[in-house]
Each structure stands twice: as structure tokens, then as C-alpha cells.
Amino acid sequence: MSAIELLSDLQCNGMKWEGEVGLSRKGGAGPSDHKAMTLDGQTLMIPVLNLASQDSPYTGKTDPLTGKVIVSKNQIPVATLSAPARPKFYDLVTADGIPYDQIATLHSHDVLATTVLQHCIRMNGKTTACQFCSIDQSLKSGRALIRKRPDQLAEVAKAAVELDGVTQMVLTTGTPNTPDRGAEILYDSVKAIRAQVDLPIQVQCEPPNDFAWFQKLKDAGAVSIGMHLEAVSDRVRQQIMPGKAEVSLDVYFAAFDAAVKVFGRGQVSTYILAGLGDTQQEIIEMTENLAKRGVYPFVVPFVPIQGTALEHHPKPDPAFMQSLYTQIGSQLRQYGLNSQDTQAGCAKCGACSSLKAYE
Structure with missing residues (x-):
């Protein structure tokens, strides 16, 4: 699966988040219940806070050593993403x-x-x-x-x-x-x-x-x-x-x-x-x-x-x-x-x- 196909899949399915979500958007106008994540230079808003994301085959968590986001599908690691720092x-x-x-x-x-x-x-x-x-x-x-x-x-x-x-x-x-x-x-x-x-x-x-x-x-x-x-x-x-x-x-x-x-x-x-x-x-x-x-x-x-x-x-x-x-x-x-x-x-x-x- 290419980077853009993975991000597209994540954008539709959302991602169950393990631990503290950190910088994200809850409610309001525009992209809501999302977290921004980047793969191969492409940043997309991925749903992590809505109910639909809790049924996703994808899970994400922050690596405490690198600060990167480890993404797994059905508990198998599939990608490492980065997330923008708090402005x-x-x-x-x-x-x-x-x-x-x-x-x-x-x-x-x-x-x-x-x-x-x-x-x-x-x-x-x-x-x-x-x-x-x-x-x-x-x-x-x-x-x-x-x-x-x-x-x-x-x-x-x-x-x-x-x-x-x-x-x-x-x-x-x-x-x-x-x-x-x-x-x-x-x-x-x-x-x-x-x-x-x-x-x-x-x-x-x-x-x-x-x-x-x-x-x-x-x-x-x-x-x-x-x-x-x-x-x-x-x-x-x-x-x-x-x-x-x-x-x-x-x-x-x-x-x-x-x-x-x-x-x-x-x-x-x-x-x-x-x-x-x-x-x-x-x-x-x-x-x-x-x-x-x-x-x-x-x-x-x-x-x-x-x-x-x-x-x-x-x-x-x-x-x-x-x-x-x-x-x-x-x-x-x-x-x-x-x-x-x-x-x-x-x-x-x-x-x-x-x-x-x-x-």
C-alpha cells in the first residue's frame, strides 16, 4: 500500500488512539475530532476522537523515545508517522x-x-x-x-x-x-x-x-x-x-x-x-x-x-x-x-x- 493509499484509508476509517492524544481538534467548525499526521511529506487530518474511529482496524500511539506515531493495522505495525508539534x-x-x-x-x-x-x-x-x-x-x-x-x-x-x-x-x-x-x-x-x-x-x-x-x-x-x-x-x-x-x-x-x-x-x-x-x-x-x-x-x-x-x-x-x-x-x-x-x-x-x- 502506497503512502497516499494508507493515508486515504486512515482518513476514512479513523484510528483508535492509545494513550494521550495531544494536539488535536475536538468539535467546532471545519475538521473536527481529528489529529494532523504526516507521511512522506503529506499531512492529512485523521479522525481519532469520534465514535467511528473506535471501530477502526488501525491503532496509533506515540513512541516515547522518538515522538513519532506508530500505526498498526490489526495489531501489526504498518507505518511510522509524524505529528506537528504544539505551535x-x-x-x-x-x-x-x-x-x-x-x-x-x-x-x-x-x-x-x-x-x-x-x-x-x-x-x-x-x-x-x-x-x-x-x-x-x-x-x-x-x-x-x-x-x-x-x-x-x-x-x-x-x-x-x-x-x-x-x-x-x-x-x-x-x-x-x-x-x-x-x-x-x-x-x-x-x-x-x-x-x-x-x-x-x-x-x-x-x-x-x-x-x-x-x-x-x-x-x-x-x-x-x-x-x-x-x-x-x-x-x-x-x-x-x-x-x-x-x-x-x-x-x-x-x-x-x-x-x-x-x-x-x-x-x-x-x-x-x-x-x-x-x-x-x-x-x-x-x-x-x-x-x-x-x-x-x-x-x-x-x-x-x-x-x-x-x-x-x-x-x-x-x-x-x-x-x-x-x-x-x-x-x-x-x-x-x-x-x-x-x-x-x-x-x-x-x-x-x-x-x-x-x-
Whole structure:
């Protein structure tokens, strides 16, 4: 099994962890219940804290002598991985006593990420909430602020670049009850960060009502934007994310086209969770449509996060994911899209998916 096949297998199955997990992500937006691990220069986020990982044939533990991660499959050692060290900026606090890691966190090994608004208008309603979302978990546990101020984000970003060599930043947001869908919050944040540090930033939000926000966000200093579909068929959207499904696919397509005109081909992306119920054919048809438009379709294996409505949902089969990756890789080549050309964001980072290896 090659390194990328092993990492893909681990990403779908997860890994039972022996001993203290150490640096990892529990709850919150983005890759949750994961630990970043590296093999042959490729860093991927591997589930270690969710229920599904407890049924995995893989186990991991840290070698106390080397600090490396020993991975076994059915109790037979199969690989030695490394894990990023705790970033130095995690040890700092703001002047008013807020730990930096409650403001932004390290993703992969060199990406700074934060949810600027740790709240969403849909998250507390059974008829509106996205069933896979854990945006409120880190808030309830006291690991994050509900609203990160622009000056706080700028302070942490500057430290993360100077102390830990962070190379890009991702700003996402829960959806507020405003027509801009969070674009204004992101605009203020990007402007403040870019005034303090030269750092490529991707912003992520739902399509705003006024597409003029795309130019405003770019003018503030954002280099790319993500607007995430998560599910691709109306059938699954209505079932899994009923509130967000009220924003039609037609609205998303219009927003994608408008954003590509501003940011350029490959600088607009969307996140697709494979394994929620969309068929392989439905996903492939959607990724082709997106790639044609210049939108990078970042397809990741769905991770059922503990504490959410889908915590017992089946994890996707590795063979299903590898078949998807092969076909999407061909589409990316056909339409001239490559994650290395993306200036910042999930596709550039690539740690939540093995898709990069198939480009």
C-alpha cells in the first residue's frame, strides 16, 4: 500500500488512539475530532476522537523515545508517522487575558484557521440545523470565543506567522441573520489582518445577497473564497441540511460564477462531503459542473462527529473515495485546475482529503 493509499484509508476509517492524544481538534467548525499526521511529506487530518474511529482496524500511539506515531493495522505495525508539534503561539494570551488558541487554531501543519462568528441562525432548530455540524461544541466547552474581533485576529495571525511559520489563513463563519451572510464580518477581519501581516487569506461564507461583496472582500485582501455545498443533490440537502437547502443550487451557481469573475478560476472553491448519501454519479456530475465553471470541488470523506445528529452515520468506504478521487482528478486536469495554483484555503491545504494526490 502506497503512502497516499494508507493515508486515504486512515482518513476514512479513523484510528483508535492509545494513550494521550495531544494536539488535536475536538468539535467546532471545519475538521473536527481529528489529529494532523504526516507521511512522506503529506499531512492529512485523521479522525481519532469520534465514535467511528473506535471501530477502526488501525491503532496509533506515540513512541516515547522518538515522538513519532506508530500505526498498526490489526495489531501489526504498518507505518511510522509524524505529528506537528504544539505551535508556540498557543502559549500566548491577549492583553485582556484571552488565550490565542481560543481565537484561532492550527490546521494541518502550517494553516491558521478560525470561525469568526461561532454561531449560526440555523444551529439550534431541529428543522433547520445541518445534522453534521458541531460549530457549537467548542463554544459550549469554552475552547472558543463566540465572536473574534478583527484586532484579536490580526494579533494572533501576526504571532502565528512569526513564531510558527504559518503560510496561509482560513476565515469561516457561522451564518448570521443578515443578508450578507457573514461577508461583512469577514471583510472587517481580513482588512485588519492584512494591515498587520502579509498572509494569504481565504474567506468562507454562504452566498451573500449582493454579489458586490466579492469585490469588496478581494479589495480588503482576501485572495480566495469558499462557498460550501456539502451535499450535492436536493434529496440529501433537504434531508441532512434542511435550513441551508433553502438556499437553492441555482443561487450557489450564480454566486460561483460571480465570484470566479472577481477572484479568478481556481480561487473559488466548494467543500463536498462524500458519504452523506449522494451517489457517486451525483457527485461526479456536480464536480464536472463546478470544474467547468472554474470552481475547485474539494471533495472530502464525511467524518461523523461525536455529539452531532450524525455521530452514528456510516463512514464512507475507502474504495468509494478512491474511485471518486480518480475521476475528479481527471476532471481537474481537463479544466486546468490545481490546488497548488490556489493561493489560500481548503484546496490549497488539502489535509482533509487525498484529492491532491490525484490531480
